[in-house]
Amino acid sequence: MSDLSDFEVTNGEEEDIFLEKDEALIRQTKEETTKWFQSWYQTETSKNVGDISNEPDEDDSNSDGGILSIDNDDGSEGSPRHVRRKYPQWMPKADLKEIVELYIGQEFVDTRQFNDALQIFAIQNSFDYTYMRNEKTRITSICKRTCGWRIHASWSYKRDCFQIKSYIKEHNCGTHYYNKKASIKWAANRYLEIFRDEPNFRAIALKEMIRRDYNVDMTLSSCHRAKKMALGILTGKKAYKRGFLEACRPMICVDACFLKSEFVGQLHAAVARDVNDDIYPLAYDICECEDQHTWTWFLSCLLEDIGNPRVHTWSFMSNRQKGLLNAMEDLMPGLEHQLCLRHLHANFKRQGFKGKAYKDAFDGAARAANELQFKHYMSVIRGMSEDAFDYISKIDPRTWSSGEDHKRQENPPPLSTTQI
Ligand SMILES: [Zn+2]
Numbered sequence: 001m002s003d004l005s006d007f008e009v010t011n012g013e014e015e016d017i018f019l020e021k022d023e024a025l026i027r028q029t030k031e032e033t034t035k036w037f038q039s040w041y042q043t044e045t046s047k048n049v050g051d052i053s054n055e056p057d058e059d060d061s062n063s064d065g066g067i068l069s070i071d072n073d074d075g076s077e078g079s080p081r082h083v084r085r086k087y088p089q090w091m092p093k094a095d096l097k098e099i100v101e102l103y104i105g106q107e108f109v110d111t112r113q114f115n116d117a118l119q120i121f122a123i124q125n126s127f128d129y130t131y132m133r134n135e136k137t138r139i140t141s142i143c144k145r146t147c148g149w150r151i152h153a154s155w156s157y158k159r160d161c162f163q164i165k166s167y168i169k170e171h172n173c174g175t176h177y178y179n180k181k182a183s184i185k186w187a188a189n190r191y192l193e194i195f196r197d198e199p200n201f202r203a204i205a206l207k208e209m210i211r212r213d214y215n216v217d218m219t220l221s222s223c224h225r226a227k228k229m230a231l232g233i234l235t236g237k238k239a240y241k242r243g244f245l246e247a248c249r250p251m252i253c254v255d256a257c258f259l260k261s262e263f264v265g266q267l268h269a270a271v272a273r274d275v276n277d278d279i280y281p282l283a284y285d286i287c288e289c290e291d292q293h294t295w296t297w298f299l300s301c302l303l304e305d306i307g308n309p310r311v312h313t314w315s316f317m318s319n320r321q322k323g324l325l326n327a328m329e330d331l332m333p334g335l336e337h338q339l340c341l342r343h344l345h346a347n348f349k350r351q352g353f354k355g356k357a358y359k360d361a362f363d364g365a366a367r368a369a370n371e372l373q374f375k376h377y378m379s380v381i382r383g384m385s386e387d388a389f390d391y392i393s394k395i396d397p398r399t400w401s402s403g404e405d406h407k408r409q410e411n412p413p414p415l416s417t418t419q420i
Contacts (some may be wrong), residue, residue: 087163090117096190100124100153102169108162111139114153119181126175126215149172163333175215182216188229195230241306248272248280253317254299254324255340256290266290268298282306295327296365309335319343320399339400341366353388362392366401374401 087105090113100121108114118141122129127149133140138154149171156163187210194201194209203223210218220227232238254270265288272280283302287294303309309316315336318324320343328337345362361384365377374397382389 087159090114092116093120096120096186102164102167104164104167106164107159108153108164110162111136114139114162114164115335118151118185119186122181123179123186123214123216125171126179127171127173128176128179128181139212143171143173144176145173147171149173153165159273177215177217179214180211182214182218184222184226185220185222187226188233191226192230192233195227196234199229199231199234243274244272244280244282244306245312248274250312250314251338252314253340255318256321259286266294268294270298270302290321290323292323292326292330295321295324297331299327299331303331303336337399339395341400344395344400346389348392349382350392351388353385353391358388359386365392365397367403 066293081360088103089108090106090108092113093100100117102117102121108117118129128144129141129149130144131139133152136155138152141150143149147170148168150166150168151164151165153162153164155161187206191206191209194206203220204225206227207218207220207223209221210216245395251274252270254268256266256268259265259267263286265286267284268285268290269284270282272282274280283305283309285298285300285301287298305378306312309332315338316328316332317338317340319340320337325337328335345359348358348362361377361380365374365381368377378389378392381392
């Protein structure tokens with residue numbers, strides 16, 4: 001019975017999943033399923049139903065047996081062509097509540113789509129399955145309790161899709177209350193609208209709801225994580241974070257300002273810039289004042305969410321307010337930190353160095369393309385006033401001039417923190 005070769009377990013090198021499995025269990029599973037399949041095969045072949053093995057456009061060396069299979073991985077030529085049969089195509093369901101049906105011949109774009117469909121199907125039918133084969137070109141799954149339910153799908157080179165080739169749909173081992181296929185990600189997406197309507201919906205109520213809807217016993221901590229994930233999806237946090245990580249310049253600007261309404265206090269904000277040089281807001285909070293304590297809290301929340309600035313090689317820009325500098329030194333000691341040019345120039349002006357000539361020389365030094373240019377503009381400032389030169393020389397040029405700092409060259413032109 002050549003078709004039973006389907007039940008052979010592939011060797012461990014090809015099949016990662018089996019490395020972790022107990023060999024005895026696999027043998028037992030194989031024997032039980034084979035036995036069940038043999039008896040089923042005898043009844044079914046006498047009825048000759050559920051067979052698409054004689055499909056004209058599928059080359060099938062097993063077609064003479066009338067077996068419930070269109071499995072054909074060898075690609076040999078088969079029977080003459082007749083009418084090309086249309087198979088149902090799997091449409092990924094936007095709504096996970098929609099009932100999933102699986103059919104022989106059903107087509108999928110790839111293995112991932114098939115696995116998704118299989119997962120939702122198993123949850124909806126309250127059972128868990130395990131893989132006998134899980135390869136790029138073919139997947140065989142059986143009921144975890146080996147009741148005989150089995151599905152096999154493989155890549156159809158002719159139709160250029162992943163297709164269900166054989167399917168034993170009878171399932172008679174009852175409900176599996178512990179179903180690993182009911183994952184946190186699935187629960188978050190399935191019950192998304194509940195959290196949209198009621199963000200405070202409790203995890204314990206979610207647990208009860210899943211049990212009632214699907215006969216699945218999910219742990220409370222998994223429900224908590226599902227709730228967190230759902231709220232994350234709803235606030236767009238995930239997409240937003242990805243946008244920052246993948247499409248923004250590696251610079252984060254932070255600043256604070258006073259709130260001038262009846263609610264006194266200060267607003268802290270952190271922004272990045274996207275590839276169009278537009279502002280990309282990252283985070284904000286409202287605090288009673290701007291000091292080291294409030295900056296530490298704000299920055300630690302921000303870093304917890306976006307990650308380690310050293311790993312991502314971000315640099316920070318600010319007006320170097322004292323509390324902020326201390327907080328940054330505490331959280332990210334020695335990290336590159338740049339000055340806001342507008343603030344620096346305002347301080348420069350406040351020292352009495354006003355007028356267009358000072359501003360042009362200052363801008364020239366700040367935007368210098370190399371050290372030579374930077375020195376040239378510094379000598380221009382020196383020519384105008386020795387005091388101005390002394391004042392500006394005290395500030396580390398790496399924090400404000402692109403001529404001294406390659407990071408600024410990567411991120412031109414410097415953004416003023418007042419734009420935040
Ligand atoms: Zn079963």
